[in-house]
Amino acid sequence: MAKSILIDVNRCTGCWTCSMTCKTAHNLQTDEFHMFIRTIGGGGIDQAGGRWPDVYMKWNPVYTQACLTCTGDDSTCETPYCVYNCPSGALYYGDLDDPQSEAAQRLEKRRAEGFRMWQQPPWEKTRDNVFYVEKGI
Numbered sequence: 001m002a003k004s005i006l007i008d009v010n011r012c013t014g015c016w017t018c019s020m021t022c023k024t025a026h027n028l029q030t031d032e033f034h035m036f037i038r039t040i041g042g043g044g045i046d047q048a049g050g051r052w053p054d055v056y057m058k059w060n061p062v063y064t065q066a067c068l069t070c071t072g073d074d075s076t077c078e079t080p081y082c083v084y085n086c087p088s089g090a091l092y093y094g095d096l097d098d099p100q101s102e103a104a105q106r107l108e109k110r111r112a113e114g115f116r117m118w119q120q121p122p123w124e125k126t127r128d129n130v131f132y133v134e135k136g137i
């Protein structure tokens with residue numbers, strides 16, 4: 001399998017470091033994004049859904065087709081800039097068919113813990129080979 005990005009949704013804090021790192025590394029314009037963070041909640045960025053006290057909010061990093069599927073450089077140990085700079089351990093990169101890869105090992109661990117794996121639906125037209133693991137939502 002081609003190298004994939006695995007997103008451990010429950011670890012994402014919605015900080016946008018991944019997206020900002022990509023913009024910096026690739027000299028993107030202010031309104032240009034290769035990936036962005038979608039808030040699952042009340043409709044706006046960092047807006048909670050529901051009604052107090054039953055409120056909820058979580059985040060989904062979304063990779064657009066503009067993503068260059070880059071592999072970073074020497075400074076990131078050939079890991080995509082977005083993955084390397086995530087401070088929460090929410091992003092993994094590697095061949096999911098290679099049991100030695102960090103991505104495959106994280107996927108196996110999470111599956112054993114009852115996480116489900118999903119992908120964005122085709123109509124989102126997002127980057128290929130991006131998988132989400134998630135539990136309890």
Ligand code: SF4
Pocket residue numbers: 021022023025026034035063066067068069070071072080081082083
């Ligand atoms: S893989 Fe590279 S181009 Fe794609 S979002 Fe991450 S840093 Fe940007």
Ligand code: SF4
Pocket residue numbers: 011012013014015016017018019037059061085086087088089090091
């Ligand atoms: S994936 Fe990591 S860097 Fe990106 S928003 Fe989530 S916690 Fe922040």
